[in-house]
Each structure stands twice: as structure tokens, then as C-alpha cells.
Amino acid sequence: MEILGTRLISPCLLRAASTGAFQLKEPLNYRHGGRVQPAGGDGDSRVEKVHEPATGRVICDFVCSNQKEVDLAVQSAKEAYRYWSKLSGLERGRILLEAARLIREQREDIAIVESINTGKPITESRVDVDTAWQAVEYYAGIAGTLAGQHIQLSGGSFAYTRREPLGVCVGIGAWNYPFQIACWKSAPALACGNAMIFKPSPLTPLTAVMLAEIYTQAGAPKGLFNVLQGAVETGNFLCKHRGVAKVSFTGSVPTGIKIMETAAKNVKHVTLELGGKSPLVIFSDCDLENAVRGAMLANFLSQGEVCSNGTRVFVQKDVMSKFVEKVVAKTKAIKVGDPLFEDTQMGGLISRPHLDRVLSYVKQAEEQGATVLCGGDRFVPNDPKLKDGYFMKPCILGNCNDEMTCVKEEIFGPVMSVLAFDTEEEAIERANNTDLGLAAGVFTRDLTRAHRMAAALEAGTCFINNYNVSPIEIPFGGYKMSGFGKENGTVTIEYYTQLKSVYVEMGDPECSF
Numbered sequence: 025m026e027i028l029g030t031r032l033i034s035p036c037l038l039r040a041a042s043t044g045a046f047q048l049k050e051p052l053n054y055r056h057g058g059r060v061q062p063a064g065g066d067g068d069s070r071v072e073k074v075h076e077p078a079t080g081r082v083i084c085d086f087v088c089s090n091q092k093e094v095d096l097a098v099q100s101a102k103e104a105y106r107y108w109s110k111l112s113g114l115e116r117g118r119i120l121l122e123a124a125r126l127i128r129e130q131r132e133d134i135a136i137v138e139s140i141n142t143g144k145p146i147t148e149s150r151v152d153v154d155t156a157w158q159a160v161e162y163y164a165g166i167a168g169t170l171a172g173q174h175i176q177l178s179g180g181s182f183a184y185t186r187r188e189p190l191g192v193c194v195g196i197g198a199w200n201y202p203f204q205i206a207c208w209k210s211a212p213a214l215a216c217g218n219a220m221i222f223k224p225s226p227l228t229p230l231t232a233v234m235l236a237e238i239y240t241q242a243g244a245p246k247g248l249f250n251v252l253q254g255a256v257e258t259g260n261f262l263c264k265h266r267g268v269a270k271v272s273f274t275g276s277v278p279t280g281i282k283i284m285e286t287a288a289k290n291v292k293h294v295t296l297e298l299g300g301k302s303p304l305v306i307f308s309d310c311d312l313e314n315a316v317r318g319a320m321l322a323n324f325l326s327q328g329e330v331c332s333n334g335t336r337v338f339v340q341k342d343v344m345s346k347f348v349e350k351v352v353a354k355t356k357a358i359k360v361g362d363p364l365f366e367d368t369q370m371g372g373l374i375s376r377p378h379l380d381r382v383l384s385y386v387k388q389a390e391e392q393g394a395t396v397l398c399g400g401d402r403f404v405p406n407d408p409k410l411k412d413g414y415f416m417k418p419c420i421l422g423n424c425n426d427e428m429t430c431v432k433e434e435i436f437g438p439v440m441s442v443l444a445f446d447t448e449e450e451a452i453e454r455a456n457n458t459d460l461g462l463a464a465g466v467f468t469r470d471l472t473r474a475h476r477m478a479a480a481l482e483a484g485t486c487f488i489n490n491y492n493v494s495p496i497e498i499p500f501g502g503y504k505m506s507g508f509g510k511e512n513g514t515v516t517i518e519y520y521t522q523l524k525s526v527y528v529e530m531g532d533p534e535c536s537f
């Protein structure tokens with residue numbers, strides 16, 4: 025099926041879309057209110073091929089955006105910013121509310137494209153789309169509440185503060201939650217009066233463009249949300265550009281460091297949402313069934329390609345054997361296969377090199393003395409069209425210790441490492457023994473212990489008796505090398521605005537000259 029037309033993808037064709045049939049020819053850059061091929065000129069003109077993880081097929085390709093295209097996108101965004109930043113918050117909120125409604129209306133189309141492009145099960149993509157429109161709706165509501173402060177001073181003088189937008193913001197996304205990341209960044213940015221240029225991961229370019237179309241349909245001015253496709257070089261052009269005020273980045277720690285260095289050259293604001301190697305601590309006094317559910321949620325959503333995953337599962341010794349028995353049985357029962365089937369629970373990993381990398385972590389763990397309790401090898405579904413897909417059987421590693429590579433490094437795949445512990449103090453010390461600090465979890469029925477743990481764990485989010493739930497009202501972001509700045513919640517307003525103080529003299533200036 026070749027899909028052409030004025031909309032990115034026609035809804036009725038999409039509803040009939042099946043794995044192995046999707047093909048796209050439309051341009052994937054979105055600049056100044058429409059899809060365009062990137063401008064020609066010097067610089068990166070590399071073509072990136074986009075794959076369908078379930079089949080390994082190429083579903084589309086695109087030319088990476090070069091300096092000229094970046095210049096044009098910044099110019100267009102600046103124009104939109106001049107208009108948008110002058111609107112009242114209420115006016116901006118109204119357009120965002122309409123965008124949220126349109127996302128809800130197109131939920132199924134977006135979810136299908138997301139599953140085809142990321143390989144994740146359709147049931148999960150629908151949840152991703154829901155958390156995306158919720159972000160847009162949430163910040164639509166907040167837009168009208170943005171306000172400054174009035175400060176009374178002596179002699180009748182006073183000051184007030186203005187909460188002002190930053191200007192043109194850049195969003196750079198990872199490949200695991202393409203649509204959700206685009207919304208989590210653009211919703212607060214636009215609500216605060218900024219414009220945004222978004223660069224998705226070159227592996228998952230499709231749904232950010234659908235979002236751009238939605239913003240335009242909702243009434244956003246041309247250029248308010250531009251999408252540029254590309255890889256490292258395009259990202260670098262964006263981070264260096266003098267017309268850009270802020271970079272909000274989601275991705276790996278090494279790239280985050282580079283982006284911070286680049287942005288530092290002209291003192292841009294930066295938000296970094298980076299990787300994790302989060303601990304999940306299971307005490308013997310917990311509800312074990314719930315703890316097993318928590319461990320599954322902490323490891324196997326999106327093929328394990330989730331930054332906040334609790335991949336170091338610390339289990340108190342007296343419940344270890346029961347826990348392992350239950351979690352292995354549940355993991356073996358995970359249905360791996362076609363992401364567009366309603367009963368599929370795990371799809372394909374993002375790329376062949378990534379699959380190979382994850383499998384090599386399992387092999388290395390075995391060499392270092394871990395026991396593979398289940399999975400850990402490549403999976404080839406019976407359906408012949410899935411034979412070249414990037415599937416693997418979800419894996420549990422037992423007999424792990426803190427020195428093993430699988431316990432130290434982020435694997436970003438469906439691999440859980442199980443570790444035994446004795447005391448609360450020991451669990452805290454070992455859980456915190458990492459440079460990363462995105463999330464942490466604890467399962468216990470002891471109320472005081474739960475809060476003691478939450479206070480002691482060095483992580484930006486701590487889950488008590490659950491894992492990987494991210495309601496839009498809750499700030500999300502890392503400690504330590506997992507980054508800084510937050511997404512979601514009211515605090516994010518601070519990261520997309522700057523505060524101006526205005527002093528008003530009501531008398532005569534006192535002057536010693």
C-alpha cells in the first residue's frame with residue numbers, strides 16, 4: 025500500500041493498515057505550515073532509511089536537514105513566535121485544547137503509525153497517545169494561569185515580575201516514545217508562548233509530523249511547531265543556532281553531554297532527560313503478586329526500551345524463590361509478535377543493531393556468572409512476514425551481583441536482572457550505587473519504611489507499590505547523570521519561561537552624584 029495525499033495518511037487506509045504493507049512517500053519535514061522536502065545546499069544531505077521493526081522492511085526514507093533548512097525553520101519559528109507570544113494565555117490555551125481534541129479524534133491512526141514505526145504493541149501505543157493529548161490538554165489549562173507577582177516597596181514604589189517565554193525552543197527526541205515525547209515537550213513550550221522546532225530520532229520520524237499537522241489544523245500560526253528530520257549533524261545545527269533559546273533533549277547520556285557542551289557555547293537553556301539504571305526494591309513484607317506485577321511493568325513495556333525501567337530488581341532473600349517462580353512464569357507467558365494484533369504484549373526491538381546489542385548483553389551476563397532463567401534469545405514468529413523482524417524472548421537473569429555489566433549498564437531491552445538482599449540499609453546503599461538516578465521503586469506494606477525508602481533513594485521519581493506510571497500532573501526528570509530539568513507538572517513552566525523584574529519608581533531617584 026502506497027499512501028499519498030494531502031493528509032499525511034488517510035484514516036480509512038490506515039485503519040486497514042497491516043504489518044508488512046505500510047509504505048510512505050510524503051515529505052517528512054514540516055515547515056511553515058506544510059510538509060516540505062528539506063532545502064538543498066551544503067551540509068548533510070545523507071538519506072536515512074526508516075525500518076519497520078516487525079518485518080525489517082524499509083517503509084520510507086528522508087534526506088537529513090542541513091544548515092540552510094535549519095536556518096529557514098528558525099526564521100519561520102521566529103515569525104510565529106512574534107505573533108504567538110503576544111496572545112493571552114487563554115487564547116493560546118484555546119488552540120491547544122483544540123489540538124488535544126484532534127489528537128483524541130485521530131488516536132487510532134497515530135497509534136497504528138507509532139506501532140508500525142517503533143515495533144511496540146498497539147495497546148501500548150494507544151496509551152502513549154493518551155498521555156500525549158493529556159499533556160496538551162493539561163498545559164492548555166495552565167496557559168491562562170501564567171502570571172507574575174506584584175512587590176510593594178518603600179515610598180510607594182513597587183516592582184512586578186513578568187513571566188515571559190524564551191523564544192524559539194528546540195526539542196530533540198529519542199525513538200522509544202516518538203509521539204509522546206513530541207507532545208511532552210511542545211505542550212508546555214507552546215503554552216508558555218514559545219515556538220518549537222522538533223527533531224525526532226531518525227529511526228522514528230513519522231508521528232511528530234502528524235502532530236505538526238494537528239497543531240496547524242487547531243489554529244496554530246505557521247511555523248509555531250516545525251519538524252526537521254535528521255540525525256547527529258542536523259541536531260548539532262539546531263543546538264548551535266544563535267536563533268535558538270533552549271534545547272530540550274531526550275536521549276542517551278553521551279549525547280546529552282555533547283548537547284550541553286554545544287548549548288553552553290551561547291549559554292542556551294537546556295533540559296536533559298537521559299537514561300537510567302533504576303532499582304526496584306521488593307521487601308518480604310510486600311504483597312508479592314503486586315510486586316511481580318510491578319517488576320513486569322518495570323521491565324517489559326515497549327520491549328524494555330524505557331528510560332525509567334527498574335532493571336535492577338532487588339528482592340529480599342526470604343521471598344526470592346517465590347518471587348522468581350512467579351515472575352518467570354509471567355515472563356514466559358508474554359505474547360511476542362505482530363505489534364498490530366490486539367493480543368500481542370511485546371513487539372520488535374527498534375533496529376537490528378539494537379537487538380544484537382541487547383542479545384550480547386545477555387551472553388555477557390552468562391559469561392560473568394548470571395543464570396538465564398528464561399528468554400534472552402532471538403525469536404522468530406511463525407508468520408513468514410515477521411521472519412526478519414527484530415524480536416527476542418523477554419529475559420530474566422538470576423544469580424546477579426552488583427559488579428556484572430548487566431547490572432551496571434543500561435541495556436534498553438527486555439532484560440531484568442534479579443539481585444538478592446538482606447537488610448533495608450544494604451538495599452539503599454546498593455540501589456544508590458550508580459551514576460544514574462531517573463527512577464526507583466519500592467514494594468512493601470510497611471508505611472514508614474516505604475516513605476523512608478522514598479526519601480533515601482537518589483532518583484527523580486520514586487514509585488511506592490507500583491512502577492512506570494506517569495500521570496501528566498507529576499514532574500518527571502532525573503537526578504545525577506540522568507539529567508536535569510523536569511517534564512510534566514506545573515514546575516515545567518519554570519523551564520520554558522524566564523522571569524523579568526520591572527522596578528517602578530514613584531518618587532525621585534536618589535542619586536549621590
Ligand SMILES: NC(=O)C1=CN([C@@H]2O[C@H](COP(=O)(O)OP(=O)(O)OC[C@H]3O[C@@H](n4cnc5c(N)ncnc54)[C@H](O)[C@@H]3O)[C@@H](O)[C@H]2O)C=CC1
Pocket residue numbers: 196197198199200201223224225226254255256257258259260263274275276277278279280282283296297298299300330331434436462
Ligand atoms: N530520560 C528519558 O526521558 C528518556 C531517555 N532515553 C534514553 O535515550 C537513549 C536511547 O535513545 P537514542 O535515540 O538512541 O539516543 P541518542 O542519544 O542516540 O539520540 C537521541 C536524539 O539525539 C539526536 N542526536 C544525536 N547526537 C546529537 C548531537 N550531537 N546533537 C544533537 N542531537 C543529537 C539523535 O538524532 C536523536 O534524535 C537511551 O539511553 C535512553 O535511556 C530514552 C527515552 C526517554
